[in-house]
Amino acid sequence: TGLVEPKAFPPVPETRLVSDAVCLQMTATQVVPAWDVAFEILTLGDADAAEMLALATLTKPGPFFTRTHELGRFIGVRVAGQLVAMAGERMRPDGFTEASGVCVHPDHRGQGYAARLLRDVTAGILARGEQAFLHSYADNTTAIGLYESLGYRGRAEVVFTILAGA
Template identity: 65%
Template sequence: MSHPLDRPVWSAFTGRQSHLALRDGAALRVHPDFGLFAATADDASESLEALGRLVRAHGGEVGLVERFDPPPVPGTTVVKSALCWQMVAEALAAPKPVDFQIQPLTDADAPEMLALAALTAPGPFFSRTHELGEFVGVKVDGQLAAMAGERLRPEGFTEVSGVCAHPDHRGKGYAARLMLHVAHKIVQRGETPFLHSYADNTGAIALYEALGFRFRCEQVLTVLAAA
């Protein structure tokens, strides 16, 4: 029996987040307002053709996150392919007291969250990505300085994502502390935190390891667009 994190996109959007998926037969893609993720039930030609139709019907790019390079998807072209590390929290570091306030972010903060993500590129972030899970942030003089939140939610697991800090506020420990806050909240719900990082981002991986995350497996991110 496969592990739910082996195919995290399929696991999440045929499970707890299925209401966010656009379907065509054995293929799905997340509504473009929420993200670019897509997946198929298998590598059958009918499934791949269905995914191609979804890409063409709704435009934009889609991202597959799988253990191996996917077979060609009819009617699409590969825009990007990158090796990623999937990491799972085994024993989270204990959060230390801080001299700043961690506060929940709401729909009212959405424009600032989108702007911060556009500036810092923590990963794909769209107008309603913040609705995929709980997000928290640090504000300085009323402006959003850093944030972190949740994204994919396969059964029993929740992904920590959207972690970023404004360039003017880096080096203050905001991002790491927000990550720990989000991860500990996930653990308190009885779930296991996990995340994805580009395999060559050694600095980020070192931070994640210091926080208690450990390598689980390699994943391949493949970004497709209509040909």
């Protein structure tokens, strides 16, 4: 179970703490305009699930499990048939949607993939009349800088806690 709370979550009987981390919750009410890209953006789905999980496991953008791609729309970029970048949607509290799973294979960084994918995900959320938000590990200054360049602003520090059965 993953919990996002303003402060560390107290111990829960019959569970064990897997991890906890301070994160910056960020929101966007608008997104910078799109720019031309020299790569094709693909819609990802069940057929891509194993590669999506492998990419997330390699890059560690945050929790990503076997069925995370079912929580919302995910898009990605393939190079020579390999999934090298993705971004999508995860939590959906009423009126809000979280942009999530933003990651790029280390061998393919610096091509603008993360920026363009997150821009498209965010634009889709805003077009539905919802508030876009995301979480970044508070010490990931590179990601935070990218998110700010796309129109996201820091809202609050939160603690992300993962609990499992004892």
